Amino acid sequence: MVVPVSIRRRLALFLLAFFSLKLCFGEDRITFSTPINDSETLLCKRGIFRFGFFTPVNSTTRLRYVGIWYDKIPIQTVIWVANKDTPVNDTSGVVSISEDGNLVVKDGRNRLLWSTNVTVQVAPNATWVQLMDSGNLMLQDNRNKGETLWESFKHPYNSFMPRMNLGTNGRTGENLKLTSWRSDQDPSTGNYTAGLAPFAFPELLIWKNKVPQWRSGPWNGQVFIGLPDMDSLLFLDGFNLNSDNQGTVSMSYANDSFMYHFNLDPDGAIYQRDWSTSMRSWRIGIRFPSTDCDAYGRCGPYGICHPRGNPPCKCVKGFVPRNETEWNGGNWSNGCVRRTPLRCERLRNGSSNGGGGGKGDVFLKLQKMKVPISAEQSLANEQACPNVCLDNCSCTAYAYDRGVGCMIWSGGLVDMQSFLGSGIDLNIRLAHSELKTHSKRAIMITAPVLGVALVAAVCVLLACRKLKKRPAEPPKDRSAEILFERMEALTSGNEAASNQVKLKELPLFEFQVLATSTDNFCLRNKLGQGGFGPVYKGKLPEGQEIAVKRLSRASGQGLEELMNEVVVISKLQHRNLVKLLGCCIEGEERLLVYEYMPKKSLDAYLFDPLKQKILDWKTRFNIMEGICRGLLYLHRDSRLKIIHRDLKASNILLDEYLNPKISDFGLARVFQANEDEANTRRVVGTYGYMSPEYAMEGLFSEKSDVFSLGVIFLEIISGRKNSHKEENNLNLLAYAWKLWNDGEAASLADPNVSDECFEKEIQKCVQIGLLCVQEVANDRPNVSTVIWMLSTENSNLPEPKQPAFIARRGASDAESSDQSSQKASVNDVSLTAVTGR
Template identity: 85%
Template sequence: MIVIPNIRILLFVLATVSCFSLKLCFGEDRITFSTPIKDSETLLSKSGVFRFGFFSPVNSTGLLRYVGIWYDKVPVQTVVWVANKDTPINNTSGVISISDDGNLVVTDGRNRLVWSTNVTVTVASNATWVQLMDNGNLRLQDNRNNVETLWESFKHPYNSFLPRMTLGTSTKTGENLKLTSWRSYVDPSTGSYTAGLASFTFPELMFPELLIWNKNVPIWRSGPWNGQVFIGLPDVDSLLFLDGFNLINDNQGTFSMSFANDSFMYHFNLDPDGAIYQRDWSARGWRIGVRFPSTGCDAFGRCGPYGICNSREDPTCKCVKGFVPRNSTEWNARNWSNGCVRRVSLQCERQRNVSNGGGGKGDGFLKLQKMKVPIIAEQSLANVQACPKVCSDNCSCTAYAYDRGIGCMLWSGELVDMQSFLGSGIDLYVRVAHSELKTHSKLAVMITAPVLGVVFVAAFCVLLACRRFKKRPAPEKDRSAELLYKRMEELTSGNESASNQVKLKDLPLFEFKVLATSTDSFSPGNKLGQGGFGPVYKGILPEGQEIAVKRLSRASGQGLEELMNEVVVISKLQHRNLVKLLGCCIEGEERLLVYEYMPKKSLDAYLFDPLKQKILDWRTRFNIMEGICRGLLYLHRDLKASNILLDDNLNPKISDFGLARVFQVNEDEANTTRVVGTYGYMSPEYAMEGFFSEKSDVFSLGVIFLEIISGRKNSHKEDNNLNLLAYAWKLWNDGEASSLANSIVFDECFEKEITKCVQIGLLCVQEFANDRPNVSTVIWMLTTENTNLPEPKQPAFIARRGFSIAESSDQSSQKVSINDVSLTAVTGR
């Protein structure tokens, strides 16, 4: 006979036992004295947005464990706060708990203290508990009475500024809440950069500004706050500051900055490179909004004292009118840090040096429009009418400005960190000698008007006389652009599709001066990479658009033909998987192409990097393969991993079309004696015979597929000295194709799909071109649930184990390396 206990007793026992479980008694968002959490356990906020526990940074080497807070719903690990940033645990034995003194502590496997909230707690340890709030704030609380907060992570910010968080300074308490960067993207320890509010006092009124420091040295500033915006930011009306962002002055020496947003999937981040980014999360990934600094002119004091920076001009720095470079040699060499000095001394300065007060006309003020005002302003209570007189009456005053939200601002001493804006900024009035101001007296007008009349009549007579004479030939000008258009029209003649796609006269031509300014004179710091065509630089156009500028190197074997190919092929193509060509520049010897900027750089930067490759999960890799195929449908080209660029959401876009082929109508294949491409990606018929077709691109596509799947270069040697194609072929024959996948991304759930992709890759790299599928068939194979794909035949370049492309090239006295180097001119056999 089975005895069933009373149901009430059973429920009571279960409830009593479950009270030892944190998740049932206190929920997943809390830690109590009796419920610590181990390395394998975490807290989850009630809303499910944030998680707290142990983590290791993505792509970090070794097993270092940190305690922090990160977004739970974001696939790519995004940490917003770290506790033991400088004291990691080197194993998984760590524990987070409430200590005997009521503090939240982190200890290692030997019970040694690693980190603590370190506050004085006047209650028993079992009266305190920790909760992870829905806004990402971690709170240590006293459970008595009104639940007093003893400590919170929002009062100890690290590199992220979240909604409802506050940054600020207090002269009363000495508190200064700032952001601090990580040392690197894989090292959460304390970095070199900090960001926060700084206030400049004179004598009691304050101008708070947002600053970024590098080891306590300012590198960027926002300009003062006027009650709505920081007036030193360009185009502030387009930013987010009017949407929940605010700065509060309690009139007792405390300024605090905060912003409210409907979504907590939104934050500012101070990155290890010293820049503040605003990010928000959507289903497509992290979207970067504003970034500070955003141009080279944002660098603090870039042009030195009395220098004005303008990112739309070249050179970017110039002296205020009435000032000259302090050191002309340095200035001409683009070293502007020493700034400028007055050309003519002020009347005020001369009066100090003579007993009778001097003579001559008084000083005046030069108006500079739409300016970022200098640092360290003094405030006057004068209104807008009286502000100029207050500065004029004080010989120490070097400039003034007036803003409705701030009032009258005055400067004494040198003016540092000025910038000229296009659509924002305020008017700044700089004191200069009277002789530097433009004057238009009545006498000058009376003299100038008759002179101009005489000149006009004389000029008219000269023009009439010139009509009697035969015109002389105009001086020869640079006809490079005209010749380029003519040559491109020849290339597209007889090619209806290309002619329809390209209206050559509509292609934007950029001025070289504009591109030089946008790239900071092609500075090495803006260099993105180097190809066969030449170096590529990041630039920012005057309107703020980020661009990539490819500049033809004179040492390059490529030149006008490759540039024309690139322009002809993609100047009017609009496809999500092709990098957009924005325009070109042809001036004198200069040949430049301007593209949209791709922030994630090239695929190979992730694929073959042991740290970054972890970012590419299988689904991302599959999407990249499909995107490459769809882009390849539009053109024929030199395909390789370094020519696949990634956007913010890791979507692929094909770039570098200088080697693309523009086929004539009804032409499917061609022969050339000029072989250009990259060994390791070139099909055998093209590499050795100069014979190319769409199937040549399919071969390159297959190599890319196998590299994406495996995370290995084709030149990489596996067991038995097999290259990637041979190794994939061996695994296929052994029935182990899925084991080609990188161990980081392999998942049994995707094993069937991985095997199919390996099979497609092997079909693309078959030795004979006729055996390979075309691109549209490859897309069908990828996107269709099909199980009857043809069996692949042996790939190229592996049947003759002793033969290599390099050896073939040696016979022609050509020295090349395999897989990584683009060739520019090799005579085919």
């Protein structure tokens, strides 16, 4: 019988449609005889989740991963990945049941890329894999009534799903934690993990490379007490936590909708997301960490973080900063130390009343607190809890929560935070003398005494002022006094400077002391030559090593620059800024005294063929990051808003660990709080690092410093000066731009650091450098954005526009630390002078 052509065509279309449906909607199982290839998928029965091969959205590669994702959501949302670190390079991959009964992923060459790795030997036809409606992928044994041999919920990745468990098993050592993707486009293993820590009171933690970044506070049976006001948002969704107090702890939650999950993102934050059908997007319910104070240990031991405080960190009453300089500079990580020893410490040291009055210790009650980490459990009730702490010499604090019981702490108290809403009372142990209060009688006696003293002080000041007005013989050398008068006048109109360090508190060194410390400025002690004079290494009588900048007498600008540097740098304290120790003004001598930096300047390493090998890629990246943090402090975080105006490799000094410190503030300008840009008719700086708007028009702002930063980035990456001519006589900026457009940005790297494993990071840093040197100032990022771009794993950064190619105008594009200053003029703009250094 001959079948008509029309019927054959209809039959073919039917079969094609049937198999197309199978490919699109799939089965929910894989068996030994029914593997799936790259174009096929599994679909769970309710059609919520799909399993198969995928490529991340916006990925620049064609790598194929095997994973589970939401099926009916238009935004690709992957909840689990199998071969996260071993992708298939093309579309030849296959997922199947292997001969030993495991689920495996292989490529077109039959190479094993991933396996469930079950050790129980089973026949291949006795196992199958099923995608459940919960999003759980399960490997089951048909011989034992569907016994589960392996499941994806027991091997979580970046998503915490309803009915999934996270936790640790004290007997087996199993630890189920979330792990972040490397970036939104790269599902390989990232830097962050999140999970439960089996402390005496279990807590949820986020780690970066095993270092804590955030913690939830202890679980009290209903909530984590370190999450403020989270009761109604998070824990009405059926959260449950179980612990056997022997290292086994697990956490899960129930939710009627599977369109809901928690996700650990590549930036190290956990987001709660639920799908909005009307908005056709994921809604973010909560996020933690949510404030800067949530950063683990931000204020160090015995420091409390206040989310709305300025500054956010404060020492507990009875404690003082461990390092006053660092603390005032915004580095609170070293925390605080006890001012008065506790009674036990005094008795141990043989002193019965050393500062404590011989009385017992007391407790300072702090309300609405996030308690410190590492609480220890006590069986005492609420009334007995304080005595348990007092009776233990090592106990430093206690707290009581009805759901937790009595908590006590030994040693330093780390990661405390003051909450505005919820929180519990934390009682910190202090020496009795720290809580002494003055009686009314003492106040009545003290107040008149202070009043009389104040009146007397005013009278003395008036008398001094009157005497000062009388004609008198001038002192032998008033250079220092005149200098400070001029400096005070320079800052008198600056509101931001009015409450700063008194300039006269800056130590004044005698010239002879500095001359002796440098062997009379011996040539062998010369560290380098700055724009306004040489710098020498010295050693003070007490043994401290110093660097002494001796302003050249031939420089007519020396006194002005010295004044400017003293005014600016005396008010700044930051780990990435060089510290000014004092100055010297005697006769015609003008000297500045700095902390000594043993590794000298960055250019001494970067452009030396031998020394540049010391700077591996990690060190160079850390230097770039450190320069950014110092510059951010100048622009945004210090009490003064400062534009450096002469940022370059020779002004970046390195300490013994090759950490960078910005130096040379002679050309810096202090901005008012509401001032974003300024104009000058006297352009000063270094060719090759100057932004075009500054070099040509005298306009300078944060963005002109950012331009200099971009040049330094490209120099650090390449190990070449901007003045160095590359192929076709291009300077470094033009050469980097050419390589970027040719898709070969990574080849800019110094051969000493060129490595495939760093290629992506190097390419990103080249991109950031080019973004910083764009011709239009408004196109350049600010420093805080640069820091974010350096720290993020997100590769979707803006495309740079053409850099500004500043031609040399009779001066060196870049200055090494052993070059002297040069001057040049610009003819096509009306400027008094342009000084290239």
